[in-house]
Amino acid sequence: MSFLRPVRSIRLKIGLVFGVTFFLGFAGAATYVFNRVKDVLIQQETRALTDRAARLSERTSVYPLVIPLPERGEMLALWYTTGRFTKRLYQSPRFPGLNENNTSAAVAQSDTFQLARFVRNTDDGYGRLTTVVGRSNRPLARQLQQIGWLLAITLLMSMSLSGLGAWWLSGWLLRPLRAIIESARSVNRAEQATPIPTPNTGDELQELAGTINDMLARIRQAVDTQHHFFAAASHELRTPLSILRTEIEVAQREDITDRERRFLASQLAELRRLSRLVDDLLAMSQLRAGTLQLRPEAIELDDLTLLLIERYHNPINQRQLYLSVRLDDTALSLTIIADQDKLTNVLLNLLDNAVKYAVPNTQLDLSILQQNESIVWALTNQTNALVPDPNRLAREFYQADARHDGYGLGLWISHQIVRLMGGTLTVAASDGWFRAEVCFERQ
Template sequence: MSFLRPARSIRLKIGLVFGATFFLGFAGAAMYVFNQVRQVLIQQDNRTLIDRASRLAERTSVYPLVIPLPERGEVLSLDYTANNVKKKLYRSPSFPESASVSGRDSIVQRDTFRLARVVRMADDGYGNLSVVVGRSSNPLNHQLGQIGWLLAITLFMSMSLSILGAWWLSGWLLRPLRAIIDSARSVNQAEHVTPIPTPNSGDEFQELANTMNDMLVRIRQAVDTQHNFFAAASHELRTPLSILRTEIEVAQREAINDRERHFLSSQLTELRRLSRLVDDLLAMSQLRAGTLQLRPERIELDDLTLYLTERYHHAINKRNLYLAIQLDESSASLTVVADQDKLTNVLLNLLDNAVKYARPNTQLDLSIVAQNNEIVWSLSNQTNVPIPDPDRLTREFYQADVRHDGYGLGLWISHQIVRLMGSSLTVSATNETFRAEVRFSA
């Protein structure tokens, strides 16, 4: 899901920042509104209690004694004070025992009751009448709790809507950037560099797309220059190298002494290495430019493999290796359609790598089997050193062991050629065993 993709994406960061900002702002405003409403409700309740106490005080008489009864849910206390003598006229049974209210018109909270006290001159003209009226604070607290929950739910819903709105808005704003990223990724995977679509927005995204297109043009020019150089240099070097090899081989046959023969043999070995490098560079430039020509034909894969292993018989024996070949006898035919010259180079390269990197006095296992309408050619060998990342071997100019000769192009070229022939080449390494596998369509 796109929502779970990149936990560090700009879109998610915008949503979180916007949601956090809205939460802090709205939470502060909600707390301010709640406090204001709370003060208003408390003041209104205070006025109601004071008015109620005043009315009860007006209806109370000392001579004759007249005491008004409290309403349901109210508590009442009446006291008469004259000459510093306090006389209790009436107190409700449920009146808080520890309640004491001072001041003429005051409000206090005792237990679960809110108490209001009013003091006035008694009708006899000598003493003071103190009236204390109380009501349960639960209705007020319940009303304040409902308002608090309403504000909390509103805050949560508003924050959720703000995050979703910020997520959608940031996605809409970053849509040109996503298009640029997708185009850049396709450019990275494609054989040819194509321009990135430029949004006509007149903002930084348009500037970014134009800058990246300019960069891609320079990269394309550099790559073309590199390919042209490799192709031209390879073509130009092949002829003089062939002439040098021929002349050295002729001179080697006509050498006078062993010292000259050894010297010419060393020079011939280096020329062959240089010729292989030139051939690899030419193949690489053709693969990069898409100009490598294939001539597919029907090939008996088992016959070709046996012929190539016979050519490598001397190199295998020289390193004290043992070759075990397994052919699928249950299959009527092991015929594949491929370019014979290119496939020969691929199989020779795989055999060369297996012989070069195999541990001495170990066995090479080569098999050709038919599986699920495919013909699988595989070669395994015991390696000297572990290969932590075998997938990198199919990249250009990468060597797992730099102590051996080579330039890191053989497996990359083989991989590309096999892919062009509609087949697949995979390499794997487990428990110091290296395995190369080529799958052909039967």
């Protein structure tokens, strides 16, 4: 994909279009110039050969018989015609065949020779003298070939230089656009709608940057409004929900019927579920706004895990699951630096997901190991839930299996909290297994 990206770039398209356009234009012009030069050279060669035939004819005499000798590389043939009688006066060796009965001056091609015929009346007026001079057309063809190769090489070099020039020029012209793209990418990575630099070019790029900044300002305003709404709504809902939960828990201790007790238990379960949603929305709002407060401290990860397992013992038994815990006996210490309350929520969320999606009557494998300078907390469970893309689990409001309760915020919040505490949270799924790993630096 990294190779395909430059192929689709505007810069390369401009270079290709400019190069192809220049190639077609220069090729047409070169073809025209070559044909014109070819015609001129042929005309010059024809004129020179015709003049040569005329001069040799003037130097030829029948009575007395005088025949001029041809130059090196020339071929000569002479005919004397009187009435119906034709006599060959002279013919060079290997002279090509020619119709000596032609009575007009002409130029003809024969094999690799160019022939010029000149006809004049003899001095006594009783006959006609036909002079034919021939020269090899290979020098002319070689000269034309050299001109053709020169034009072709010039065409290729010019096309290459024009393409490179267009590449450089387009890169220089699109440099502000590249700065806008890089700034937009940094905005996307940082999840912040900060303004991008506006080039002072006075063209469409400056207008584009200004338009994008206006759009980002509106997005920033909408995001801030959303964060404020989530935070305010969560704070406002937490108090009445806490009151309702307390009142229902007190009512359960009263002398009531079994039917009423089941009804209150159902309502209490729904209130707890709604309270978790409110807490998640508040955490998401704080994470998005960057206002989540952390209180880092030294934590014995093994002790904290054992306390959480004891706290989560009943749900594990209700799902008929078996928990296997493995601690690294070779590690001198399993201490990390983190916010204990936030880390407790993260580990409880991972335990809750493992219990929720695990196959009944299977084993949960929990391990805390030291790997180099890191402490890795890992939890593995067997599952029937399909997870086509485990990386999508780190997105908010995404659920791999919509049949289970939840809103798809737990893993996203856990990822963000662990990242803020200086650790990493990774998940993997394959062949009916799901594994979550939390990694911190060892203290």
